[in-house]
Amino acid sequence: xxxxxxxxxxxxxxxxxxxxxxxxxxxxxxxxxxxxxxxxxxxxxxxxxxxxxxxxxxxxxxxxxxxxxxxxxxxxxxxxxxxxxxxxxxxxxxxxxxxxxxxxxxxxxxxxxxxxxxxxxxxxxxxxxxxxxxxxxxxxxxxxxxxxxxxxxxxxxxxxxxxxxxxxxxxxxxxxxxxxxxxxxxxxxxxxxxxxxxxxxxxxxxxxxxxxxxxxxxxxxxxxxxxxxxxxxxxxxxxxxxxxxxxxxxxxxxxxxxxxxxxxxxxxxxxxxxxxxxxxxxxxxxxxxxxxxxxxxxxxxxxxxxxxxxxxxxxxxxxxxxxxxxxxxxxxxxxxxxxxxxxxxxxxxxxxxxxxxxxxxxxxxxxxxxxxxx
Amino acid sequence: xxxxxxxxxxxxxxxxxxxxxxxxxxxxxxxxxxxxxxxxxxxxxxxxxxxxxxxxxxxxxxxxxxxxxxxxxxxxxxxxxxxxxxxxxxxxxxxxxxxxxxxxxxxxxxxxxxxxxxxxxxxxxxxxxxxxxxxxxxxxxxxxxxxxxxxxxxxxxxxxxxxxxxxxxxxxxxxxxxxxxxxxxxxxxxxxxxxxxxxxxxxxxxxxxxxxxxxxxxxxxxxxxxxxxxxxxxxxxxxxxxxxxxxxxxxxxxxxxxxxxxxxxxxxxxxxxxxxxxxxxxxxxxxxxxxxxxxxxxxxxxxxxxxxxxxxxxxxxxxxxxxxxxxxxxxxxxxxxxxxxxxxxxxxxxxxxxxxxxxxxxxxxxxxxxxxxxxxxxxxxxxxxxxxxxxxxxxxxxxxxx
Numbered sequence: 189x190x191x192x193x194x195x196x197x198x199x200x201x202x203x204x205x206x207x208x209x210x211x212x213x214x215x216x217x218x219x220x221x222x223x224x225x226x227x228x229x230x231x232x233x234x235x236x237x238x239x240x241x242x243x244x245x246x247x248x249x250x251x252x253x254x255x256x257x258x259x260x261x262x263x264x265x266x267x268x269x270x271x272x273x274x275x276x277x278x279x280x281x282x283x284x285x286x287x288x289x290x291x292x293x294x295x296x297x298x299x300x301x302x303x304x305x306x307x308x309x310x311x312x313x314x315x316x317x318x319x320x321x322x323x324x325x326x327x328x329x330x331x332x333x334x335x336x337x338x339x340x341x342x343x344x345x346x347x348x349x350x351x352x353x354x355x356x357x358x359x360x361x362x363x364x365x366x367x368x369x370x371x372x373x374x375x376x377x378x379x380x381x382x383x384x385x386x387x388x389x390x391x392x393x394x395x396x397x398x399x400x401x402x403x404x405x406x407x408x409x410x411x412x413x414x415x416x417x418x419x420x421x422x423x424x425x426x427x428x429x430x431x432x433x434x435x436x437x438x439x440x441x442x443x444x445x446x447x448x449x450x451x452x453x454x455x456x457x458x459x460x461x462x463x464x465x466x467x468x469x470x471x472x473x474x475x476x477x478x479x480x481x482x483x484x485x486x487x488x489x490x491x492x493x494x495x496x497x498x499x500x501x502x503x504x505x506x507x508x509x510x511x512x513x514x515x516x517x518x519x520x521x522x523x524x525x526x527x528x529x530x531x532x533x534x535x536x537x538x539x540x541x542x543x544x545x546x547x548x549x550x551x552x553x554x555x556x557x558x559x560x561x562x
Numbered sequence: 563x564x565x566x567x568x569x570x571x572x573x574x575x576x577x578x579x580x581x582x583x584x585x586x587x588x589x590x591x592x593x594x595x596x597x598x599x600x601x602x603x604x605x606x607x608x609x610x611x612x613x614x615x616x617x618x619x620x621x622x623x624x625x626x627x628x629x630x631x632x633x634x635x636x637x638x639x640x641x642x643x644x645x646x647x648x649x650x651x652x653x654x655x656x657x658x659x660x661x662x663x664x665x666x667x668x669x670x671x672x673x674x675x676x677x678x679x680x681x682x683x684x685x686x687x688x689x690x691x692x693x694x695x696x697x698x699x700x701x702x703x704x705x706x707x708x709x710x711x712x713x714x715x716x717x718x719x720x721x722x723x724x725x726x727x728x729x730x731x732x733x734x735x736x737x738x739x740x741x742x743x744x745x746x747x748x749x750x751x752x753x754x755x756x757x758x759x760x761x762x763x764x765x766x767x768x769x770x771x772x773x774x775x776x777x778x779x780x781x782x783x784x785x786x787x788x789x790x791x792x793x794x795x796x797x798x799x800x801x802x803x804x805x806x807x808x809x810x811x812x813x814x815x816x817x818x819x820x821x822x823x824x825x826x827x828x829x830x831x832x833x834x835x836x837x838x839x840x841x842x843x844x845x846x847x848x849x850x851x852x853x854x855x856x857x858x859x860x861x862x863x864x865x866x867x868x869x870x871x872x873x874x875x876x877x878x879x880x881x882x883x884x885x886x887x888x889x890x891x892x893x894x895x896x897x898x899x900x901x902x903x904x905x906x907x908x909x910x911x912x913x914x915x916x917x918x919x920x921x922x923x924x925x926x927x928x929x930x931x932x933x934x935x936x937x938x939x940x941x942x943x944x945x946x947x948x949x950x951x952x953x954x955x956x957x958x959x960x961x962x963x964x
Contacts, residue, residue: 388782395779402771409768413761420754427747430740433929437936444940552954 227324228252231317234309251339263340278334284483289322290472393474400467414452421445567686572601575673578665595620617698633710636834637917639924641678642823644671652756720833723840738832745825770801793960800953817935842906849899856892
C-alpha cells in the first residue's frame, strides 16, 4: 500500500504529520519484504535498580541499522517502562489516527505479592520487544523522530528531550477544548466506512476477550491434567514392585504415562509462549482501535463544529473558511491514514491469528504423535 | 480337567429392569432385576437353535449366592460381585444406583461373575449354583435350608485367630501381604485415574467454546471467515470426542475393580487358614495341658505351680478314688483330643493343599487378565491419539486457510 498523493498534500498542510521526505518514498511494508528491513531492535537483559525512592527495572534496547539518518550503525541504551509509555504517547500525539501498537499493561490484574517476579518481567520484556518491532515495521511510525531518539539517546539526553514540547497539561487542554467544541464528536457526519469499522471493532473486541478467557481456561485445565498425570505414572511403578509376571507391563505403562506428561508440558509451553501472548496483544489492540476511531471522530467533530459556526457567523467568514479548509484536510488525512493503517492491521492480525492457531494445531499434532509413539 | 459348566451352557445376563415391590418390612421399594438367560451349547453345534431358559434375579440374590459359596468353599478364591454402590466416580459419572449407565455396567459385571463361577472347575459343580441359574421359585429357601449361615465363622473368631496364631504357613502370610498391597495400589490407581479423567474431560470440553466464538467471529471477517468457521466445527468435534473415549475407559476401570475386589477374596482364604491353624494350635495346647494334668495326678508331683496343687496342699489331698476317677476322665479326654488333633491336622493339610492349588490357578488368571487389560488400555490411548491427530490435522488446514 503506497500512501500516495493524499499524503503528499497532507504533509504540506497538516502540522501533525511528520515532514520526513523519505517517508514518502519508503512506504513499503517491511514485513512483506524482509530483505528491505534496515532496522533491527532487541529488548533484553532486565536489571533492577534500587534508589532511595523507588525500585524499578530497566531493559537493554539494542538497535542495529543501516539507515543514513542514524549517525551510527549500532546503539545500546537502557530504558524503563516509563520511557516506553512516553514514546507511545508521543506517537499517539503525532499520529492520532494511526494504530499504535499496544504496550504491556502497567499492572497485572490478579494482585501479586511481588510486583516484579521473573515470570512477569519476562512476559513484559517480550511484549516490549514486540512493541518496538511493530513500530519499526510500520511504514510511517518507523521514521518518527521521537522513536529515533528513544532508540539512540543516552539516559540524560532522553530526560532533557522529554521535558521539551507541550507539557502534559497543555496537551490535556487541547483535548478538553476539542471535546467541548463537539458535542458528540463527529458521529453524525461520519462516513459509512468508519461506522462499519466501529461495528467491527465492537464485535471483534467482544470475541477476542472471550477467546482470551477460553485460551487461559484451556491452559489452566491442561496444567491440572498435567499435575494429576504426574501422580498417575508412579503408581504403576509402585504396583510393579509387588508383581512378577506383569511387572514389565506395568513399568511400561508407567514410562508411557511419564512421556505423556512431558508432551503435555510441551503443549502447555507452546500455548503460553505463542497463543496466549498474541491473543492478549489483540485484546489490547481492540481497545487501541476504539481509541483511534474516537480520535478520528473528534477530529471530524472539530471540522463539523466549525462548519456549523460558519453557518451562523457570517462576519468572520473568511477566517473561518480558511480554518475549515485546514480542518477538512486534517480530517481527510486522518481518514486516509486510518483507512490504510486499518487494512494493514487487519492483514497483520490475520497473519498473526493464522500462525498462532496453526501453531497450536501443530503443537497438538506433535503432542498426539509423540504420545502415540510411546 | 473337569468339564466346566461354562462349556455346556451359555450364560448371559441380558437385561435389566426397574421394579417396585414390597420389602420385608412391607415398605415400598424400587430395585433393579436382571434377566439371566441360559442355553445349552451342544445343540447349537448341530445347527439347531436350542431353547433359551430365563429367569429374573436381583442383586441381593446374587449376594446370597456368593455368601453361600464363600462358606461352602472356603479354600476357593470366590469371584467377586460388581460394586454395590458406585465408587471412584469422577464428576460426570453419576453415583446414583438407578442411573442407567451404572445399571448397564453392573449388568455386565454380574454376567462376568456368573461366567467366572461357571468356568471354575470346583464351583461350577455346585447344585445351588445350578439352581440359581435355572430355578426361579423357591431358590432362596433351598439356600437357607443348607444351613450355610450356621457354618459361617464369626468375624470375631476370625479376628482373634489372626492376632494369636503362632505358626501359619508362610505362603499364606505372604499372600495376605500381597493382597493388602494389591488392594491399596489398585484403589489409589483408580482414584487418580478418576481425577485424570475429570481433567481430560475439562481440557476437551473447553475447546468446544472455541467453536462457538469462532463461528461468531467469522461473521465479521471477510477473508478469515471461512477458515474460522470450519476450524470451529473441528473444535466441536474434538470436544465431543471425549465422551466415547472416557466411556471406554470406564470398562478398563471396571476390569481393575474386579481385581480390587478379588483381593478381599484372597484375604478370606488366608483368614480361613489362620482360623484353622489357630484352632489346631489351641487343640494341641489343650491336649498338652491335659496330658500334663494327668501325669501330675498319676505321679503326685507338681511340676509347675498350679492353684490346684496349692489348694490340695493346703486343704488336704483327695482320696485315691477321687484321683482315679479324675485320671480316667482325663485319659478319655486325651484320647478324644488326640483323635481330634489328628483329624484337624489332616483337615488343615488338605485345606492348605487345595487352597494353594486354587491360588495358583487364580494367579495365572490374574496375570493373564491384567496383562490383557493393560494392553487394551494402551490400545485405547493410541486410538485417542489417532482421533486427536485427525482433528488437529483438519483444524490446522482450516487455520492455514484463514
